[in-house]
Amino acid sequence: SVLMTYDHVEITFSDIEPMPDAFKGTKKGSVFLTPYRVIFVSKGKDAMQSFGMAFYLLKDCEIKQPVFGANYIKGTVKAEAGGGWEGSATFKMTFSAGGAIEFGQRMLQVASQASRGEVPNGAYGYSYMPNGSYAFAPPAANGGYPYPPPPPEFYPPPPVGGADMGYMHMQPPPPPYPGPMEPPTSGPDLPSTPAGKS
Secondary structure (H helix, E strand, O other): OOOEEEEEEEEEEEOOOOOOHHHOOOEEEEEEEOOOEEEEEEOOOOOOOEEEEEHHHEEEEEEEOOOOOOOEEEEEEEOOOOOOOOOEEEEEEEEOOOOHHHHHHHHHHHHHHHHOOOOOOOOOOEEEOOOOOEEEOOOOOOOOOOOOOOOHHHOOOOOOOOHHHOOOOOOOOOOOOOOOOOOOOOOOOOOOOOOOOO
16 A cells, blocks of 8 residues: 655665666656555666565665755665665655655655554555655555455365365465455545444
């Protein structure tokens, strides 16, 4: 689920040895804040189509407010296993149309909640919009769960045979899904009628 998003963001990388071609230059695009990572998506045909930074791999993140120029977020990110690069890099994410302070504060709050094992506010069903409002997610197709159901081949049926054959190969139970969400008590598109009236 996307908690916050901003367009007109530029990202640059430094302090990588050797620097892969995809990391060279300034990338322009959009940034998304999710419950467990920050995702930058390039606009156009940049060699780096997207770049994800899991919170547990980030350190020394700061929100900078230069006297001249746009505000930016700076920090260090370590490479994720299998991510296509190794080591660590310093990143600078510049918000040319504004939003660095709001995004940075929310990012640090969400990262702190994730590190404590908490589900960040708004992580399920609601999306924070840059104008301060919340967008309500459409109802889930699988009974209100925020996760898609597992594919049918994930949990195979019992083997074919007589009823006395037994089911020897046990499958682990499915992952726990959070219970159904409580609907908000009031919202921009919901009628507010007192209980008992129809």
